[in-house]
Amino acid sequence: MQTAIIGTGKIGEAIAKKLIKAGHSVLLTNNKGAESLKDKAASLGNLAIPADISEVNQAEVLFLTVRWSHLQQVAADVPNLEGKILVDVTNPILDDMSFDDLKGKAASEIVQELFPKARVVKTLNHYFLKWIDEDPKVDNGKRIAFVSGDDTEAKNTVTNLLNEFGFKSIDLGNLAAGSKLQQAGGSLAALNIVSYPA
Template sequence: MHFGTIGAGAIGQAIAGHLVAAGHRVVLSNSRGPASLSGVVARLGPSATAGTVAEAAAADVVFLAVRWSDIPAALAELPAWNGRILVDTTNQMTGVTPADLVDLGADTGSEFVARHAPGARVVKAFNTLFVEHIAPDPRHPEGRRLLFYAGDDAAAKADFHAVADEIGFAPVDVGALRDGGRLMQVGGPLSALHALKQG
């Protein structure tokens, strides 16, 4: 399974680091182009490469890790998704205060993302964790870091679960994009819940 990131900030780099440590190849991308990521991929190691957004989006599993306002542009004019998995790590926030929460009405953030990536099998994950809880080894003496995820495609969720488990997290399926997404989005009961699973 090959992986890509659309966005290579702190969250994209943290996830890529875990995947590389597990022996996977990852193509990182951002809006500034591959040359801007030379230092990042050098630090991550030879299994990480820099590519265009289209090259990263061609991977089997793609992590969307851009600012909320950049989502439409980041997903525009990409090749057909054809059922590849898009893991949405974003939150519908334009800043860091409660006033910056974007009101989508009845929709969740990942339903918004899915509309901008037709044909992708969208899984929501990582958005409930602060980056300082994503980047370090999720395995602790007290247990493994819980990682909530949601999605509408059972096979995509099973694939994501296997990857999350492999890189050390304790994945927990919280349901469909709409119901699970509401639990996970900012203001929901799982948002910013940083907990460990014992055993």
């Protein structure tokens, strides 16, 4: 599957590694442009392709891994994402580390408003970087990945990817209710949850 990372920083690179390990091609983007990502792409192998933000709509599934303060700019820069699956891994944390005031909305509802033609699915944001980066196999168990979204087919596609990565996926329902539990400040945030066989 052709995938893309919008924002190949710490989280974006960790997810790119997992996509590549599962055999998917990944377009890597950042704010500085494709040229600045050549060395990083070379270190990740030949499934990693440095790209400009204008090229991301070549991908079917796009991971959104930019800081909350950069979302508006990304929404302005990114081409039309009609029908694309946009996997929201962001948290509504401002640059001074305070939580943004979302006025009762879920953070992913705001992401959906910024990218109205994409099919937004929330996942992995409730973990710290190390738990996203690590192998989700823990002893004889699997780390849990929560998934929320309003589009069932998009959610299934993301669930399949997470299962390929080695997570056990749990569907939390729609963006309005489910993703609120996942986001920073939500009741599932920062919990390291592993499912063990009975």
